[in-house]
Amino acid sequence: MHTRLYTFLELNGTLYNNQFGFRKNHSTTHAILEVVDKLSEAIDKRNISIGVFLDLSKAFDTIKHDILLNKLNHYGIRGTALEWFRSYLTGRSHLVTYLKARSDLAPILFGVPQGSILGPLLFLIYINDINNCTDKLLFYLFADDTTVFITSNSELDLYTQMNSELLHLTTWFNANSQSLNTKKTNYIVFSSFRKKITEDPNQIIILNNIPIKRVAQTKFLGIILDEHLKWHPHINLVQNKIAKSIGIIKRLKNVLPSQTLKTLYNTFIAPYLSYGTIIWAGGY
Numbered sequence: 488m489h490t491r492l493y494t495f496l497e498l499n500g501t502l503y504n505n506q507f508g509f510r511k512n513h514s515t516t517h518a519i520l521e522v523v524d525k526l527s528e529a530i531d532k533r534n535i536s537i538g539v540f541l542d543l544s545k546a547f548d549t550i551k552h553d554i555l556l557n558k559l560n561h562y563g564i565r566g567t568a569l570e571w572f573r574s575y576l577t578g579r580s581h582l583v584t585y586l587k588a589r590s591d592l593a594p595i596l597f598g599v600p601q602g603s604i605l606g607p608l609l610f611l612i613y614i615n616d617i618n619n620c621t622d623k624l625l626f627y628l629f630a631d632d633t634t635v636f637i638t639s640n641s642e643l644d645l646y647t648q649m650n651s652e653l654l655h656l657t658t659w660f661n662a663n664s665q666s667l668n669t670k671k672t673n674y675i676v677f678s679s680f681r682k683k684i685t686e687d688p689n690q691i692i693i694l695n696n697i698p699i700k701r702v703a704q705t706k707f708l709g710i711i712l713d714e715h716l717k718w719h720p721h722i723n724l725v726q727n728k729i730a731k732s733i734g735i736i737k738r739l740k741n742v743l744p745s746q747t748l749k750t751l752y753n754t755f756i757a758p759y760l761s762y763g764t765i766i767w768a769g770g771y
Contacts, residue, residue: 488571489604492564496612501562503615508630509607515708518629519766522636522707525625526677526716529638535678536638537649538712539692540705542671546631547610548598551664552576555613562612575605597664613663620659621652629708642676646690649674653694669697673705680715710763718770729756 496502502510507518522538529536555576560569579595599606607630617633618626624635637652639645660667674692678684691698704713704720711721732755736748743751 489608493608503618505626506611506628509611516763518627519708519710522627523766530679534638534640535642535645536636537645537674537676538636539674541633542668543631544666544668546665549664549666550598550613558612617659620655624652650693657695667695669694669699673700673702675702675714677714718767721767722770725759728759732756
């Protein structure tokens with residue numbers, strides 16, 4: 488069923504182009520590369536960009552079944568196929584046990600089955616129309632990792648537009664029972680290091696009536712993005728991550744066979760040196 492549903496969605500071009508999660512020929516590296524390409528293009532044009540990195544709370548567990556079924560129907564899954572999905576999602580129950588105590592059975596009214604093959608694809612369908620809530624924000628999605636960007640040559644205009652569009656985004660999240668964790672949500676003002684950005688306390692980004700934190704760098708799909716795309720913070724992270732492993736392997740080099748040492752290298756060092764190098768390796 489997953490294969491049939493995914494093939495149907497791809498043939499009809501249903502899935503949002505900038506959704507990189509749980510799709511063939513899409514990866515985290517592709518997502519980061521697209522983001523960096525857009526930000527670099529804006530910097531080259533001497534523009535400023537604001538990126539808001541949203542944190543969703545238990546996104547897979549708060550999916551409302553009736554909304555998901557309506558969206559499946561909208562995208563062309565109807566008749567017997569839609570009833571199959573209705574049967575798949577409904578009629579499930581759960582309970583909690585602790586020591587010798589057991590709760591009563593309660594119906595599951597939200598979420599997709601944990602660890603299921605269909606669950607991630609159903610989530611992509613559920614969140615697929617998020618970009619329709621605004622025509623000014625640029626969305627980059629990797630499953631429930633949601634990041635939005637807006638670009639302008641005016642810093643003041645940028646804040647005004649972002650706050651206005653986030654109101655529409657908040658409305659979408661509320662209508663679709665998705666909960667934002669504003670404490671873990673932050674934003675970066677991306678610009679050339681030659682362009683002076685003011686630190687005006689009156690310029691704030693508000694989400695759910697709460698000001699969100701401005702940061703100089705943040706981890707995005709395993710890569711640290713910094714406000715000037717210099718990559719020094721990520722390179723320092725890689726350096727610190729592998730330093731300890733290098734020391735351990737060095738101490739073991741006369742004890743373990745070379746093949747085991749190579750396995751340790753490929754496990755604890757090589758992934759840090761190879762992941763996303765097409766993006767950050769030119770930083771030094």
